[in-house]
Amino acid sequence: MTKFTRIAAAAALGAMVGQAAMAEGLSTPNLAYRTGPFAATGIPLMNGQADYMAMLNARDGGIGGIPIDFFECETGYSTEKGVECYEKTKSNAIVSQPWSTGITLQVLPKTNVDQIPILASGYGFSPMADGKVFHWAFNTPLSYWDGASIILKYIKEMGDLSGKKVAFLHLDHPFGKEPLPYLEMKAESEGFELLPIPVGLKEMQNQSAQWLQVRRERPDYVIMWGWGAMNAGAITEAVKTKFPMDKMLGVWWSGHDADLRLVGEDGKGYKSVSWSFPNSDAPVMADVKKLVVDAGKSQTSPEEMDGVFYSRGLVISAILAEGITVAQEHAGKPDISPADLRWGLENLNLTQARLDELGLSGMVPPFSTSCANHTGHSGGWILEWDGAKFVKASDLIMPESEAISELETAKAREYAEANAPWPVNEDCQM
Template identity: 70%
Template sequence: MKTFTKLALASALSLGLAAPAFAEGLFAPNLTYRTGPFASTGIPLMDGQKDYMTLLNERDGGIGGVMINFEECETGYSTEKGVECYERTKADAIVTQPWSTGITLQVLPKTNTDMIPILAPGYGFSPMANGKVFQWAFNPPVSYWDGASMIMQYLSGGDMGSLSGKKVVLLHLDHPFGKEPIPVLEAMAEAYGFELKLVPVGLKEMQNQSAQWLQIRRERPDYVVMWGWGAMNASAIAEAVKTKFPMENFVGVWWAGHDADLKQVGADGKGYKSISWSMPQPDSPLMADVKKYVIDAGKSTVEDPNSVFYQRGLVISMFLAEAISVAQAEFGVAEINAEQLRWGLENLNITDERLAELGMTGMVPPFSTSCSNHTGHSGAWMLEWDGEKFVKASDLLMPDAEFIAPLEEANSLEYAEANAPWPMNEACN
């Protein structure tokens, strides 16, 4: 097809004719996990991602007149399978979407030579925010370190000094993802005088956390912060209810805010909170179009289109679509390559005005990326379970950039040194 397109274009130009509109399509594979212990949370996210691209293909004829091939490669959240998926898809891909911090860390060095951008919205390795060091990695709109900062600011009521003398338990998956907030939380504990206790949950313990919650009862913490995923979250919430831990003092990262996990405990979960950089908007113009062109047309497998995770999946694919569109405009070509998409991801400008144009007002805070800032640090809201659904429980919270930026700088440079020789973007200030 590529050869035919080039020949057709050359022939048209030699004859002085307009070039025919042959489009190869843009290959944007997604490393999904619809199976395995994390499937319950993976499925609605993957449904949302896929449905947004289906909407663009069905309603708009793709992006810039080019259809999007959003092929899925199933990993089951296995790092080994994720790397296999990356190797299998990288030849034609303009992006890789690892969907696991473990997979992201394995793929990260490869992208320097393969020159394929990593898009890891709200996950991955937090120092990837430093675009000078991590030229090919992007984790908009906020990092895990941003999330930890916003959670602690919320718990402190805006006065971090008020946490002095308090005890905080980090209940976390014993996996690269679950360990991500530890460096910033340890630094905050030292700076602000609170005690941090780490309570890991092994992959085999996710559905039986009696030992962890016995430890939590003994520790008698003021707050429990959960960095959980998949089956771990539902079990932790059930154990918190069972042990009568005050739910208003139990806060999860954005991957621990799945509607279905709270519906299992219903009113008993009232007060549980989750930080979130996305907010469902069931009555938005976008959702009306998704219903018309995708769901009602029988092109979706979603069960609850109003859920936090499904609509977050829509937002995630919007990031990719916007980067593609920005790159197309900058380079004057519809069928952009991976390097051009990297430029697009580095020049996102998701304003309130643009969100309104997309029919997504209120679904994500505005943010922008740059050469040096590959995250955007958009901020997030605190959501609270009211016994039936998640509702917004705060104004927009913002991470403490002055506290986090030095840690990002130090850790990114440490990573580069440990993986030397590591190419830097010296043109990026």
């Protein structure tokens, strides 16, 4: 659809909006975590998400003429509180954003009953990519298995993995264990030794035992699946033990600017895979700054705005907003239902041209979704800490689609069988 066609469609949708709908808005709750051990990473993400929606309300009157009722329910990253927040916010919601793999796994069985889409951008349960099995769950634009694949492909560019030892330093939590099925499969096929090193929630800030093991085992690479306080603890220990930073690569949640600022130049060479990138010159950033930040409607700071996590939060809300737009156009009405939004999230087509039109140039790779593909598998960049900031250290790297797809199908069917009766849509082919 061209820019002018979209503008005309938006105008038509806006004309259909009634006063009741205008008053209620599109209910898009966010199960946020601005408190607790993960707050340092949660705050910039939540700020980016909230600011993008506030910008759309200020600039466009919302989406399709209806204001966006974007609000937070604080979970502190607690699975128990997250489930409480889900139940508390679901009555009028068109989407749920669980913001934790643990919460996502608890909410997932409820989706077939409540029929509210889960949007878990870049997190959650990797097999959710299989739309035949997980009708209401989306983890666009990349899954954790995609991320592990991209990291291994990047390492292979530096030499054969065969005979190497790869330490997997991970949070001892559903999030940290997510990539293990893929990594174990690749260790067997590629002939490298995988050394899992779990970090308990109470050990995040004191990882002396884990890094003693790293020193003893002398791995060729450390892949870090960290989050919150674990990231800073691991990076500080790596510097202290003089582990080569260019041999340490993290998932996108382990690429937080503030964590690396703690070690500054000593962290130079550390890398993180990412499906987002901050671009302060992108048109959307100018709109957010003018209409939200300068207007005193934001909780962010100039330094945070330039960071990886703030821009990622912004991109996540842009993905949701695009799903709403596509749903409105398909339904022919602005006041969409959760089922309408599910259709929209299944029919995203964020081409480079569309990303440019949205003002998101350079901030997220192009991707599309379908009935069967609820992730998009967009590919990602390797970011490298240059001593002061993250810079792109690679072109876009695509995940190993065929092997991941086979694993997704197997694990999705395994989940469905373990949770029978579970509806499977065999008609969903593409």
